[in-house]
Amino acid sequence: MTSGSRPLDPSDLLDLRDLLSDEERAVQQTVRRFLDEAAHPFVAEWFETGRFPTHLIPRLGELGLLGMRLTDYGGAGANAVSYGLACLELEAADSALRSFVSVQGSLAMEALWRYGSTEQKDHWLPRLASGEAVGCFGLTEPDHGSDPSAMRTTARRNGQGWVLNGTKMWITNGGIADVAVVWARTDDGIKGFCVPRDTPGFTTRDLRGKLSLRASVTSELIFDQCRLPHDAELPKARGLRAPLSCLNEARYGIIWGALGAARTCFETALRYAREREQFGKPIGAFQLTQEKLVDMAVELNRGLLLALHLGRLKDQGRLRPEQVSMGKLSNVRAALHIARTARTILGANGISSEYPVLRHANNLESVRTYEGTDEIHTLILGEAITGLSAFR
Incomplete structure (x- = not known):
């Protein structure tokens, strides 16, 4: 066909x-x-x-x-x-x-x-x-999210090994991780370390009271005189460029992932608009509701086109970090708009856990923040466009 x-x-x-x-x-x-x-x-x-x-x-x-x-x-x-x-x-x-x-x-x-x-x-x-083991990635700190170059976690040489001290915050998978990849400041610059769960001096604390990403394990990683052997160091990681390159991979997944949440919200609102009757007919027959649905459909499909284009560039080895920032900024913004608009179509039912819309909207607030806030990606694009850095 x-x-x-x-x-x-x-x-x-x-x-x-x-x-x-x-x-x-x-x-x-x-x-x-x-x-x-x-x-x-x-x-x-x-x-x-x-x-x-x-x-x-x-x-x-x-x-x-x-x-x-x-x-x-x-x-x-x-x-x-x-x-x-x-x-x-x-x-x-x-x-x-x-x-x-x-x-x-x-x-x-x-x-x-x-x-x-x-x-x-x-x-x-x-x-x-x-899936036999779970990993996490310790970069963000309580006082240093958008500026990881100011991290306070340190790794000091001690005999044949290292001593790790510091705290990482908002770490997905932290509480269930068998191994943590942790980034710390050393006398030779920022380095990465492979830290197994059972390492003395390494503990985790899960974060409670979240209103977003509630089904995700989010934790604090605590290193108190955590002693590591010399071969815990990631030998090929030098400087902040190493963890940032990994973040770029994760950001690429968000470009697509946010649209999954958006699609669920759109499809939920569309079904509801076809079935819910007010004033003697389905609310989807009213012009104002159709305008909302069309707006959501356009945003969703435009985001999918952007994601597919960036995916093809990545497969060709041509995807630039600035283009990833554009994709993350644009598609998460669109997904949030779709989720919030879908909630208005569902009316009071939109706040019920019977429907997935507000759950996705709440989750997307976290997605908007992690792997680079709107502001950070805006400044990355601003520098790419003007040639002038606003960071320092």
């Missing part, structure tokens, strides 16, 4: 599906079927109780979603577009699932794969890829 003869898909007004390869479509369908069975029916309860579904971690590994871009050590070797589509489907269920996969693969595993020793890779990457 040609695209012109099949029914119009409101979530794919531009027929972008036709621009995907058979393999890319298969990845998306496989992840979507898995989540329809294992996540969508239960995620509202996970959010309500503040619980991450750890029982799904091995299944995520079986599907090849952990370290999906890596070509060895158990990675699936998927292209950037396939990874993006997986992120979209994961976040269509809940941002917590995409965040877990993103931190595990694009941050912890990516850092070990790029900058770790052969021994570190051999020991950790296959276990992280299968």
Whole structure:
């Protein structure tokens, strides 16, 4: 059947599906079927109780979603577009699932794969890829989020090893991680370290009272005279450029993931508008409601076109960090607009956990902040456009 003869898909007004390869479509369908069975029916309860579904971690590994871009050590070797589509489907269920996969693969595993020793890779990457082990990425600190160059965590040489002191904050997966990739200031600049959970002096504290990303494990990492062997250092990581390169990988996943949350909100509002009657007819028949739905559909499809274009650039090795900033800034902004507009269509029902809309809107507030705030990405683009830095 040609695209012109099949029914119009409101979530794919531009027929972008036709621009995907058979393999890319298969990845998306496989992840979507898995989540329809294992996540969508239960995620509202996970959010309500503040619980991450750890029982799904091995299944995520079986599907090849952990370290999906890596070509060895158990990675699936998927292209950037396939990874993006997986992120979209994961976040269509809940941002917590995409965040877990993103931190595990694009941050912890990516850092070990790029900058770790052969021994570190051999020991950790296959276990992280299968879901046997969980990783986290310790960069952000309580007083230094947008400016990691001012970090206070230190690593001092002590005999044949290191002593790590400091605190990391807002660390996804921290409380369930078997290994943390931690960045610290040394006499020779910023370095990365591989810190197993059972290292003396390393403890975690989960953050409570969150109104966003409630189904995600968010933790504080505490290092108090934490003694590490000399080979805990990531030997190929030099300076802040190393962790920032990993953040760029995670930001790419957000470009797609945010649209998954947006799609769920749009489709929920569309179904509701067709079924909910006021003044003797479905509210979707009113001009004001149609304007909202069209506005959401345009934003969603424009975001998908941007994500696909950036994914193709990434697969060609041509994607620039500034372009990732543009994608993250634009698509998260669009996703939040869609979620908030969807809530207005649902009226009072929009605040109920019976519907996923406000849950996604709350989650997207965190997505908007982590991996670079709107302000930071604006200044990155501002410097790219003017050639003038506003940071220093």
